[in-house]
Amino acid sequence: MAANGTGLPMARKPLAKIVTEDKQGNGLCHDDSAKGIKAQTIDELHSLQKKRSAPTTPLEGNQGAFASLPDDERRRQQLQSISASLASLTRGAGPKVVRGDPAAKSSQAVEHVAHRHHHHVEAPTISVSDDSSLKFTHVLYNLSPAELYEQAIKYEKGSFITSSGALATLSGAKTGRSPRDKRVVMDDTTQNELWWGRGSPNIEMDEHTFLVNRERAVDYLNSLDKVFVNDQFLNWDPQNRIKVRIVSARAYHSLFMHNMCIRPTDEELENFGTPDFTIYNAGQFPCNRYTHYMTSSTSTDLNLARKEMVILGTQYAGEMKKGLFSVMHYLMPKRQILSLHSGCNMGIDGDVALFFGLSGTGKTTLSTDHNRYLIGDDEHCWSDYGVSNIEGGCYAKCIDLSREKEPDIWNAIKFGTVLENVVFDEHTREVEYGDKSVTENTRAAYPIEYIPNAKLPCIGPHPKNVILLACDAFGVLPPVSKLNLAQTMYHFISGYTALVAGTEDGIKEPTATFSACFGAAFIMLHPTKYAAMLAEKMQKHGATGWLVNTGWSGGSYGSGNRIKLAYTRRIIDAIHSGSLLNATYEKTDVFGLEIPTEIEGVPSEILRPENTWGDKKAYKNTLLKLGGLFKNNFETFTNYKIGKDTMLTQEILAAGPNF
Numbered sequence: 001m002a003a004n005g006t007g008l009p010m011a012r013k014p015l016a017k018i019v020t021e022d023k024q025g026n027g028l029c030h031d032d033s034a035k036g037i038k039a040q041t042i043d044e045l046h047s048l049q050k051k052r053s054a055p056t057t058p059l060e061g062n063q064g065a066f067a068s069l070p071d072d073e074r075r076r077q078q079l080q081s082i083s084a085s086l087a088s089l090t091r092g093a094g095p096k097v098v099r100g101d102p103a104a105k106s107s108q109a110v111e112h113v114a115h116r117h118h119h120h121v122e123a124p125t126i127s128v129s130d131d132s133s134l135k136f137t138h139v140l141y142n143l144s145p146a147e148l149y150e151q152a153i154k155y156e157k158g159s160f161i162t163s164s165g166a167l168a169t170l171s172g173a174k175t176g177r178s179p180r181d182k183r184v185v186m187d188d189t190t191q192n193e194l195w196w197g198r199g200s201p202n203i204e205m206d207e208h209t210f211l212v213n214r215e216r217a218v219d220y221l222n223s224l225d226k227v228f229v230n231d232q233f234l235n236w237d238p239q240n241r242i243k244v245r246i247v248s249a250r251a252y253h254s255l256f257m258h259n260m261c262i263r264p265t266d267e268e269l270e271n272f273g274t275p276d277f278t279i280y281n282a283g284q285f286p287c288n289r290y291t292h293y294m295t296s297s298t299s300t301d302l303n304l305a306r307k308e309m310v311i312l313g314t315q316y317a318g319e320m321k322k323g324l325f326s327v328m329h330y331l332m333p334k335r336q337i338l339s340l341h342s343g344c345n346m347g348i349d350g351d352v353a354l355f356f357g358l359s360g361t362g363k364t365t366l367s368t369d370h371n372r373y374l375i376g377d378d379e380h381c382w383s384d385y386g387v388s389n390i391e392g393g394c395y396a397k398c399i400d401l402s403r404e405k406e407p408d409i410w411n412a413i414k415f416g417t418v419l420e421n422v423v424f425d426e427h428t429r430e431v432e433y434g435d436k437s438v439t440e441n442t443r444a445a446y447p448i449e450y451i452p453n454a455k456l457p458c459i460g461p462h463p464k465n466v467i468l469l470a471c472d473a474f475g476v477l478p479p480v481s482k483l484n485l486a487q488t489m490y491h492f493i494s495g496y497t498a499l500v501a502g503t504e505d506g507i508k509e510p511t512a513t514f515s516a517c518f519g520a521a522f523i524m525l526h527p528t529k530y531a532a533m534l535a536e537k538m539q540k541h542g543a544t545g546w547l548v549n550t551g552w553s554g555g556s557y558g559s560g561n562r563i564k565l566a567y568t569r570r571i572i573d574a575i576h577s578g579s580l581l582n583a584t585y586e587k588t589d590v591f592g593l594e595i596p597t598e599i600e601g602v603p604s605e606i607l608r609p610e611n612t613w614g615d616k617k618a619y620k621n622t623l624l625k626l627g628g629l630f631k632n633n634f635e636t637f638t639n640y641k642i643g644k645d646t647m648l649t650q651e652i653l654a655a656g657p658n659f
């Protein structure tokens with residue numbers, strides 16, 4: 001490289017000016033012919049860059065809360081509603097809210113409104129004005145992904161654009177959910193309705209303590225220059241759709257929920273009205289350990305009567321997603337609709353499969369299948385009309401993600417996708433999916449339409465196959481077994497897996513876990529309520545149950561290996577196609593499972609776990625050990641009746657391991 005004093009390589013010969021011919025054939029230098037811009041100043045030039053969003057189409061008739069109102073009035077009412085959401089319960093008014101970014105000069109004081117509320121709560125109202133009532137809270141309302149990217153990159157440390165266009169973020173000290181910090185308000189209604197006590201995820205708190213935490217969150221949010229507000233929907237079944245509002249402090253949280261909940265159209269947003277449920281996410285701010293019921297600085301609090309959730313002391317975005325899922329687990333069964341921690345997809349012939357399983361067992365991986373339509377990866381409802389996804393996006397684990405094994409998920413990680421806690425090359429911004437430096441629970445959250453064969457709207461007919469996924473760290477469960485109804489219910493209630501590290505805070509090594517209904521952390525009623533509904537629906541619609549081990553083979557965790565994803569996919573293919581239903585079966589000892597002798601594309605010897613173990617004695621001991629763990633776990637359920645059918649209850653009790 002030649003030195004020329006500029007640090008740039010020296011050109012050998014000056015390049016000739018590029019000359020183009022105009023119509024008259026005169027040689028013209030192209031940069032002289034460029035027309036001048038319209039702007040006179042830099043500010044004017046910048047103002048040309050952004051076009052005002054087109055006004056949304058006026059509605060015919062009086063279709064919603066805000067229909068037939070002039071635009072200004074509608075926007076004023078929207079702000080009023082947000083101010084009402086953010087109102088302190090101990091002061092007279094909601095904050096002065098103004099729409100737009102505080103950094104953009106033009107938004108200042110244009111549309112501001114303060115909500116005055118009529119008290120329903122017996123809390124002291126302090127009429128003297130305090131400083132908080134003097135300031136404005138800027139509301140960034142349903143921003144677009146591009147706007148949220150800019151907010152995140154400008155203001156949130158640890159936000160970067162990866163080489164594929166995703167937004168890399170850090171969730172802070174918590175990189176998984178904190179189930180021990182979940183609290184649910186116990187009142188006269190919930191005391192009788194919900195599942196409390198041993199084994200239940202619902203740890204009680206009282207209404208007053210909830211209000212203390214709510215006030216803490218609201219005061220924190222109002223002390224900020226700006227908050228993000230998302231108004232969105234849950235549940236693709238239009239009859240049972242829920243309106244949710246998420247108030248948060250971070251662009252990361254707003255983009256995450258934009259992706260995970262159902263995104264309203266402009267028209268739906270105009271008519272949104274009052275939300276059915278509101279989340280106050282003040283995750284950067286801890287709860288107060290002096291507050292009753294608080295056992296750490298993290299608290300995620302559900303109040304079903306107030307239809308509110310408060311988040312303090314954790315920025316892990318999955319808390320919002322799973323908090324809303326808990327709410328659905330309460331609301332839907334009241335309407336005779338079964339809520340499910342399951343993935344769901346549909347074949348070209350309309351055959352629907354549900355994939356149940358605890359975190360990391362393969363719901364997202366296996367429901368995302370290039371040969372089938374994806375209905376959803378994690379949360380569904382099963383009503384009298386079929387299945388519907390609760391969410392509008394997917395939340396995939398991305399540790400060791402590979403383009404070859406999971407191409408659809410790989411390709412979904414592009415502009416708009418939130419990538420949590422991944423490590424990337426500081427220069428190329430290429431993500432190193434194998435890197436666990438921040439956490440093992442790295443995640444990608446993307447809108448469901450980023451999967452090319454997503455089924456939109458995300459609904460489908462009644463399921464034909466119900467696949468229970470277990471990631472068996474002991475390596476003794478067969479790769480696949482066919483279940484009768486009683487066995488399906490037994491395994492559904494047991495909810496066995498080896499919890500893969502990371503998704504729940506504090507778990508570092510896989511261990512055997514039992515989690516009723518494959519999601520005890522999110523259910524609100526007693527597990528037998530959901531189980532009875534599942535049995536009734538499976539029976540009525542003739543669905544077949546399967547148990548698929550996506551975990552170890554040839555030995556336990558540490559000595560055996562995880563079953564190859566390619567084999568699991570062949571097994572799932574055989575379930576979908578119906579070919580496995582007609583295979584030849586033999587029965588296993590201890591668990592009494594029906595296992596097929598062969599499946600196309602899968603080595604037959606792995607279908608029978610004991611074949612794959614070198615040490616047969618160790619196999620037998622491990623099998624008995626796991627059987628014992630199942631028995632112990634199920635003891636708590638032996639006193640419950642499952643549904644109206646006493647026969648079924650007896651059969652379920654007998655469907656467990658026998659030795």
Ligand SMILES: Nc1ncnc2c1ncn2[C@@H]1O[C@H](COP(=O)(O)OP(=O)(O)OP(=O)(O)O)[C@@H](O)[C@H]1O
Pocket residue numbers: 357358359360361362363364365366377378395396397398399503550551562563564565566568
């Ligand atoms: N045989 C297998 N079957 C399924 N998944 C496998 C298998 N082997 C390895 N895996 C890996 O296991 C993980 C399964 O995670 P997945 O995201 O599907 O979990 P999930 O059930 O959706 O959990 P969550 O409810 O936490 O989202 C993926 O990282 C996948 O690549």
Ligand SMILES: O=C([O-])CC(=O)C(=O)O
Pocket residue numbers: 176177318319321322358359378395503
């Ligand atoms: O909730 C989360 O953080 C991830 C998830 O899907 C689960 O744990 O089931």
Ligand SMILES: [Ca+2]
Pocket residue numbers: 363364365377378395396397
């Ligand atoms: Ca998932």
Ligand SMILES: [Mn+2]
Pocket residue numbers: 341359378
């Ligand atoms: Mn999940």
